Amino acid sequence: xxxxxxxxxxxxxxxxxxxxTAMLARLNGRLLLVDCGEGTQVTMKLLGxxxxxxxxxxxxxxxxxxxxxxxxxxxxxGNAGRTEPLTLIGPPGLSYVVEGLKRIAPxxxxxxxxxxxxxxxxxxxxxxxxxxxxxxxxxxxxxxxYRIDVLRKGKFYPQKAEEQNIPKAIWSKLQKEGRAQWEGKxxxxxxxxxxxxxxxxxxxxxxSRPVDRLIPFAREADLFICEGMYAExxxxxxxxxxxxxxxxxxxxxxxxxxxxxxxxxxxxxSLSEPELFLETAKGIFENTELGxxxxxxxLSFTE
Amino acid sequence: xxxxxxxxxxxxxxxxxxxxTAMLARLNGRLLLVDCGEGTQVTMKLLGxxxxxxxxxxxxxxxxxxxxxxxxxxxxxGNAGRTEPLTLIGPPGLSYVVEGLKRIAPxxxxxxxxxxxxxxxxxxxxxxxxxxxxxxxxxxxxxxxYRIDVLRKGKFYPQKAEEQNIPKAIWSKLQKEGRAQWEGKxxxxxxxxxxxxxxxxxxxxxxSRPVDRLIPFAREADLFICEGMYAExxxxxxxxxxxxxxxxxxxxxxxxxxxxxxxxxxxxxSLSEPELFLETAKGIFENTELGxxxxxxxLSFTE
Numbered sequence: 318x319x320x321x322x323x324x325x326x327x328x329x330x331x332x333x334x335x336x337x338t339a340m341l342a343r344l345n346g347r348l349l350l351v352d353c354g355e356g357t358q359v360t361m362k363l364l365g366x367x368x369x370x371x372x373x374x375x376x377x378x379x380x381x382x383x384x385x386x387x388x389x390x391x392x393x394x395g396n397a398g399r400t401e402p403l404t405l406i407g408p409p410g411l412s413y414v415v416e417g418l419k420r421i422a423p424x425x426x427x428x429x430x431x432x433x434x435x436x437x438x439x440x441x442x443x444x445x446x447x448x449x450x451x452x453x454x455x456x457x458x459x460x461x462x463y464r465i466d467v468l469r470k471g472k473f474y475p476q477k478a479e480e481q482n483i484p485k486a487i488w489s490k491l492q493k494e495g496r497a498q499w500e501g502k503x504x505x506x507x508x509x510x511x512x513x514x515x516x517x518x519x520x521x522x523x524x525s526r527p528v529d530r531l532i533p534f535a536r537e538a539d540l541f542i543c544e545g546m547y548a549e550x551x552x553x554x555x556x557x558x559x560x561x562x563x564x565x566x567x568x569x570x571x572x573x574x575x576x577x578x579x580x581x582x583x584x585x586x587s588l589s590e591p592e593l594f595l596e597t598a599k600g601i602f603e604n605t606e607l608g609x610x611x612x613x614x615x616l617s618f619t620e
Numbered sequence: 621x622x623x624x625x626x627x628x629x630x631x632x633x634x635x636x637x638x639x640x641t642a643m644l645a646r647l648n649g650r651l652l653l654v655d656c657g658e659g660t661q662v663t664m665k666l667l668g669x670x671x672x673x674x675x676x677x678x679x680x681x682x683x684x685x686x687x688x689x690x691x692x693x694x695x696x697x698g699n700a701g702r703t704e705p706l707t708l709i710g711p712p713g714l715s716y717v718v719e720g721l722k723r724i725a726p727x728x729x730x731x732x733x734x735x736x737x738x739x740x741x742x743x744x745x746x747x748x749x750x751x752x753x754x755x756x757x758x759x760x761x762x763x764x765x766y767r768i769d770v771l772r773k774g775k776f777y778p779q780k781a782e783e784q785n786i787p788k789a790i791w792s793k794l795q796k797e798g799r800a801q802w803e804g805k806x807x808x809x810x811x812x813x814x815x816x817x818x819x820x821x822x823x824x825x826x827x828s829r830p831v832d833r834l835i836p837f838a839r840e841a842d843l844f845i846c847e848g849m850y851a852e853x854x855x856x857x858x859x860x861x862x863x864x865x866x867x868x869x870x871x872x873x874x875x876x877x878x879x880x881x882x883x884x885x886x887x888x889x890s891l892s893e894p895e896l897f898l899e900t901a902k903g904i905f906e907n908t909e910l911g912x913x914x915x916x917x918x919l920s921f922t923e
Binding site for chain 1: 632633634635636657658659661662665666682683684685687688689691692695696699716717719720721722723724725
């Protein structure tokens, strides 16, 4: 089961009633954070999932509203007792930017490992069960959309194992590690397990224009968290200039990618009543919902 | 009249119910900010004094809870339309630290002017009527306490001016500029004005042990905003180790400096009910008050 929380719904600057957009994912007690603006640690405190288990922070891009909370959260993670290395993933220049911010957090009880995303067609990064993929978004500066998949192995068939006289003592190892040895003989998972089953997935995309490559990238996701900086159709020109999306554009992406549900977020400070524009988006993609502060979902495996 | 607002009362990390400690002063519509932690721009938004008129930001020291909000607020000041230079004042290393933070706010529509405080017995800095003095605090890293004075000129005596046949046309200039010329003759303010009168003053001290030099520095201030990281006397050893103050130590400073009133602030996240400890502090210095989020006072000239 993958728990996903949208930590805030704001864009551009933190507001009294709106934390900045960021996402926290939890799997087997481990945490993955995407983006970390000013105040992200405060909404995380309200959420209550803790700080120590954050193993990785992914950054979409280096605009301040997506990263300015980093020095503070690193100190808070340290105060929570973390000593294991923490992985930071982001666009090229990540270490330059973070080392600049770290001038006000020079001493941490854990080390930082930088992963700068240079390849356009990358292999996913696997960290503690989170399978992290990414693709280029289309923003004013280099920006990435992220997809987190939790894979699910095929079903185990005890009957097959018995038929092939595979000793019970290695059944568990075979399922977990895909390979086991007994009395000199090697057994592999494909002998006893079915095809991999559908896992769960969440896609996070902000800030971006609705470019075509986002469609295969978000395909069939259980949850698509997508920016909708502007709601009104009249703001299309502004959206194009500032490289953001309208609600309708995000909804169209969601429909084309055939996701299970869309959460809109990253609302402009000038968009004080996003609920007024939800119906239009639902007209394009029925399973559209508005993001809310700390809106949370548990994505479970389905048979 | 000098308006002073304590923007938050927290120390160490921003909390859901407590913004980090910072002070905003307003004089003739111009603003001076002392410290700027994560979320300071949010509490300022709630206060409503605006952002564009911030002419100077003073930093006590470079621990993240006092400066991590800088990149965000600089962007917000820019979005508010400022194009005039902004002065930053702080300990040595200021430009190094700020240039690091500015990696996520590389393009601002105004320039920054750095004033690094190197002298121990400095001349005050005058900016738009704010007379800024400072002294070394005693913290884990180099840290300054600030004093903001608004000076007040002596009274103008029209009778004296008339007696000396000073033409009315230059009365105003004489009072404002201290010197005026008329038909080749020079007149000076001392001919028509009394001694400078008592101005108003606020002293801001956090983070520090209660060292003696703070007493003359805070002498007779109208408002002394002072840290009280810990309330319980049993935490004295912790206060000494972490270079902070107890409520009682701040109250003793206030009494010795004979200030008009003391506001306690910079409460530890573990201090959830500071009000339980107010009476002890009042026992030492009667005019002790607890800081509150956006607690505001207007300091007026008195006759």
